[in-house]
Amino acid sequence: MHSMLVTGGAGFIGANFVRLVNATRDEIKVTVLDKLTYAGNRANLAGLEGVEFVHGDIADATLVDELAQKNDVIVHFAAESHNDNSLEDPSPFIQTNLVGTFTLLEAARKHDVRFHHVSTDEVFGDLEIGADTKFTEATPYAPSSPYSASKAGSDHLVRAWVRSFGLRATISNCSNNYGPYQHIEKFIPRQITNIVDGRSPKLYGTGEQVRDWIHVDDHNRAVLDILDKGIIGETYNIGADQPDINNKQVIELICTLMGLDPADGYEHVNDRPGHDQRYAMDATKLKRELGWRPRFTDLRAGLEQTIAWYRDNEEWWRPAKDATEATYAQRGQ
Numbered sequence: 001m002h003s004m005l006v007t008g009g010a011g012f013i014g015a016n017f018v019r020l021v022n023a024t025r026d027e028i029k030v031t032v033l034d035k036l037t038y039a040g041n042r043a044n045l046a047g048l049e050g051v052e053f054v055h056g057d058i059a060d061a062t063l064v065d066e067l068a069q070k071n072d073v074i075v076h077f078a079a080e081s082h083n084d085n086s087l088e089d090p091s092p093f094i095q096t097n098l099v100g101t102f103t104l105l106e107a108a109r110k111h112d113v114r115f116h117h118v119s120t121d122e123v124f125g126d127l128e129i130g131a132d133t134k135f136t137e138a139t140p141y142a143p144s145s146p147y148s149a150s151k152a153g154s155d156h157l158v159r160a161w162v163r164s165f166g167l168r169a170t171i172s173n174c175s176n177n178y179g180p181y182q183h184i185e186k187f188i189p190r191q192i193t194n195i196v197d198g199r200s201p202k203l204y205g206t207g208e209q210v211r212d213w214i215h216v217d218d219h220n221r222a223v224l225d226i227l228d229k230g231i232i233g234e235t236y237n238i239g240a241d242q243p244d245i246n247n248k249q250v251i252e253l254i255c256t257l258m259g260l261d262p263a264d265g266y267e268h269v270n271d272r273p274g275h276d277q278r279y280a281m282d283a284t285k286l287k288r289e290l291g292w293r294p295r296f297t298d299l300r301a302g303l304e305q306t307i308a309w310y311r312d313n314e315e316w317w318r319p320a321k322d323a324t325e326a327t328y329a330q331r332g333q
Contacts, residue, residue: 005071008078010034012182015044017220058100068107073114090146097150105161115169117158122148126276134282162233170230174238175281179216180309192310195258205271207248210278214240215296225290239281240294269333
């Protein structure tokens with residue numbers, strides 16, 4: 001790998017990935033392609049030397065072809081990814097996640113570019129709360145929102161291009177990420193920034209939904225391991241393998257770490273329609289075959305680091321805070 005195109009590299013997970021590559025792989029020249037929707041932010045790449053930034057759309061076939069020609073690997077993070085937004089208007093999810101992925105695949109095929117597709121655990125639907133089952137790479141797809149359906153479709157496109165055209169591609173499906181540079185509409189940074197602001201943290205419904213939280217750096221180290229050692233055509237589940245923890249426990253832990261009484265430190269708001277109940281990833285294959293291990297095995301320690309980052313980087317999130325909360329207020333959330 002000498003030259004790498006990272007789509008969605010100004011978004012939360014993509015920007016952290018670019019920072020990881022920049023810090024650990026001097027030999028790789030990184031180009032970021034990002035549409036800079038509300039979720040992408042040039043400030044996420046501030047201070048990085050030698051990273052080329054291209055403002056554009058992954059569904060722009062001419063631009064994508066030109067960039068694919070200059071790179072020997074594409075790491076595809078770009079996606080519309082917010083469930084609530086997909087319920088309001090599904091069309092951008094179809095355009096970006098399906099048409100955009102198709103456009104990238106065609107360019108990668110034409111120029112014989114190694115391709116890695118970053119996907120989500122949400123393609124599998126959800127699991128029963130209290131069960132000890134986990135998603136494996138063989139779990140049938142059962143997406144429940146326009147967002148997860150569009151991601152499932154993009155995974156199928158990648159597999160078809162491997163089988164039909166011999167594309168050198170791999171897929172990873174990861175659980176919920178947290179960490180620095182995550183947009184404050186998302187669950188964990190929303191609660192942290194509310195508390196910093198003296199606003200009440202907000203919990204959907206009863207908060208019984210279980211998520212398999214993974215620190216963004218652990219996710220991105222797994223992606224690098226797959227690029228280095230993964231087998232073409234294979235899918236790898238990425239998850240931190242932590243004990244089940246529900247959203248109510250997460251919000252109470254954030255309250256505790258930030259000095260609020262968890263018993264009455266937050267308020268309940270309307271739940272999301274079709275809200276998946278439990279996600280849990282079995283990352284055995286990734287560990288066994290590629291030797292990956294998560295470094296943040298304790299959510300408390302990861303949250304302490306994340307809280308410190310949001311406290312120290314208020315100028316990064318402050319400009320979007322009022323608009324984000326106004327949007328949620330309109331939904332009664």
